Amino acid sequence: MRISTQQAFGNSLNSLQDIYSDLLRTQEQISTGKRVINPSDDPIAATRILNLQQDNALISRYRDNITLATNNISEQESLLDSTLVAVQRLEELTIQAGDGALSNQDRIAIAQETQEIYEQLISIGNSQNARGEYLFAGSQAEQKPYVVQPDGTVIYQGDEAEREVEIAGGSFVSIRDSGFDIFEDIANKHRITTSTNSANGYHINSGELVDENAFDDFYDSFVGVPVPQTTTLTLTDNRDATSADFPNVPVDFSVSYTLPDGTGPITTNNVNYINLDTAADDRYLEVQVDMTAEMGQVFSLYLPVNEDGIVAGAGDADGTGGGDGEQTEFYIDRQETQSLMGIAYELTQILQEPGEASANNKNLSSRLGAVLDNLDNAGRNIDSVSASIGARLNLVDSTDALHEESEIFNASALASIEDVDFAEALSNLTLQETILEAAQASFVRVSNLSLFDRLG
Structure with missing residues (x-):
């Protein structure tokens, strides 16, 4: 196969460039690590x-x-x-x-x-x-x-x-x-709040939750009523203010309630006088309203009394006797949190x-x-x-x-x-330098060869 001088020169130069490129890459690997x-x-x-x-x-x-x-x-x-x-x-x-x-x-x-x-x-x-x-x-x-x-x-x-x-x-x-x-x-804990409109110093406690299922059932029926879904207790004082013995007359209260949707009033008979015998000494009468069956709660109303045990209040509001007496409202608002x-x-x-x-x-x-x-x-x-x-x-x-x-x-x-493995890279660098030097030397010698040098 014939190889021209130009081809031989080009091949040698390409080999030198490849060897030099490998050497430069090794140098870069060593410098960058x-x-x-x-x-x-x-x-x-x-x-x-x-x-x-x-x-x-x-x-x-x-x-x-x-x-x-x-x-x-x-x-x-x-x-x-x-x-x-x-x-x-x-x-x-x-x-x-x-x-x-x-x-x-x-x-x-x-x-x-x-x-x-x-x-x-x-x-x-x-x-x-x-x-x-x-x-x-x-x-x-x-x-x-x-x-x-x-x-x-x-x-x-x-x-x-x-x-x-x-x-x-x-x-x-x-x-x-x-x-x-x-x-x-x-x-x-009580799931409700309570308040009153009393002008006579009457109070209602925070309630006692005794039946959560009854409470849930009660309010589940009023899901469409906006919060606070108020139930109103109405305490009626049935004493006859026209009596000659008033106010020293027997205690006579009744309780009704109106539901959150406005239904009522509904009379409840679960009303008890807790401390009637000691009210004079206690200076208050506790009226317990048991609404366990209705809404799972029991309430206590505290009514102030004087030293004679007489409950404060005006008795029969219209003075005719036998009609509705003075009324006090207590409000029960649902409040879960x-x-x-x-x-x-x-x-x-x-x-x-x-x-x-x-x-x-x-x-x-x-x-x-x-x-x-x-x-x-x-x-x-x-x-x-x-x-x-x-x-x-x-x-x-x-x-x-x-x-x-x-x-x-x-x-x-x-x-x-x-x-990089520095030991290996340095070894490769040394080898590549040696190869490059040899290639350069051989390239110089080959490039100086001429056919005319052999003619004599």
Whole structure:
């Protein structure tokens, strides 16, 4: 086969360039510490490197989310600890206020502290993080969740949404509980609230729930009636005010009720005078209205009496005798839950307006008992959220540890695929230098050859 001088020269030059390119690539590998610099160096290895780098980027994002979650959850945990301390103090003050030896001024002094705690709870509910976001507003992080109204009560303007972040593939964790779950959704043990329009100092207690099935059945029939689905008890004083012996006449009360949909009045015969024989000494008459069959509740009405045991009231309102006497209405509103701020506010209001009359004090004791029950439920609710927070912190910690292990594994895998073996690379470099020098020398000799040198 004939090889032209130009072809021989070109082949030699191409070989020199290939050897020099290999040497430069080896030098670059040594200088960068990477065996695979370009995908063409090792396509299979390059694919594995890309996959590992993408995995590391994803893990890095997850770990950033874990840091965010840890900071938010830890901040919330600290605030809940403060809240629980406040609830425990409210419980202590409620028990203290129930001491019958205390005067009105003593209870008003206690109310000053409960008011301060109430304001502290509002402040906690409106806590913000370093970015100015409201922690307990749900998804409404830019809006203050608790707003004080002109009458001193507060309303919750947040929602029930929770913020979640992804901490692993398909694994999400809540980093912020809503104020609704923590402060608003507290079970009301009595499931109702009560009030009255009495002008004679009559009171109604918070009720005693004795049959939950009857209670549920009762209100299930009024699902279409807007909250608070009020049932009205009407106490009628049947004493004849025209009697010459009035008011020293036998006690004679009757009770009827009107249903939340307006049906009624319906007369109930389950009315008992609990302390009729001792009413003069007790300075109040307790009238028990047993509505277990109707709505699963039993109520006590406290009616003030004088030292002679005479119940306060005007008797027969129209003075004709035998007709309907003076009536007092008591309102029973369905309320399945209460807010912690609402409980604290109610406690403060109760303590600021206690009465010295025995009927007032009996009512005070009943209402304080209801407040204490609901404070206990508030504490349990906070404990439940705190337990959830602890579980979430454990989850993010364990997940972060797994991510850290994955990063270590990926780093090792990357090193084995991507990093250069310096001993091997230096050996290759030496070999390539030797080959290049030999190739260059042979190229010089070959390039100087001429057929005319052989003619003589």
